[in-house]
Amino acid sequence: MSSEPREMLLCTTCETVLGHERDIESRNFTGKHGPAILITYVYNITMARPIRIFMSTGWYIIRVVSCAGCKKEIGWIYLKVQQRSQLYKLGKFVLELARLEMIIPPAPPTGVAF
Numbered sequence: 635m636s637s638e639p640r641e642m643l644l645c646t647t648c649e650t651v652l653g654h655e656r657d658i659e660s661r662n663f664t665g666k667h668g669p670a671i672l673i674t675y676v677y678n679i680t681m682a683r684p685i686r687i688f689m690s691t692g693w694y695i696i697r698v699v700s701c702a703g704c705k706k707e708i709g710w711i712y713l714k715v716q717q718r719s720q721l722y723k724l725g726k727f728v729l730e731l732a733r734l735e736m737i738i739p740p741a742p743p744t745g746v747a748f
């Protein structure tokens with residue numbers, strides 16, 4: 635058991651756990667409020683109705699995603715994309731870094747006697 639401790643993603647407002655660092659696919663995204671991440675899996679969220687939006691890379695159908703703990707908007711999920719080059723975004727989430735806190739959970743006991 636020598637796996638590195640992995641970062642957890644927490645909501646900055648209510649500290650609900652939203653996801654894990656291992657699921658981050660890109661750190662070079664831009665959200666509505668600044669830098670964002672593309673992540674394949676999140677939890678403890680609620681999703682709004684699907685809406686169509688237009689970006690420089692074509693139209694998308696997205697659902698706005700909010701923290702289940704405090705209901706604050708934290709990003710969105712891509713449901714449909716227009717351009718073939720954007721297909722890699724399908725079913726993934728964009729989360730605003732300003733809404734996230736990254737912590738490293740305490741390491742599990744190693745079994746070493748003191």
Ligand SMILES: [Zn+2]
Pocket residue numbers: 645646647648649650701702703704705706
């Ligand atoms: Zn929250």
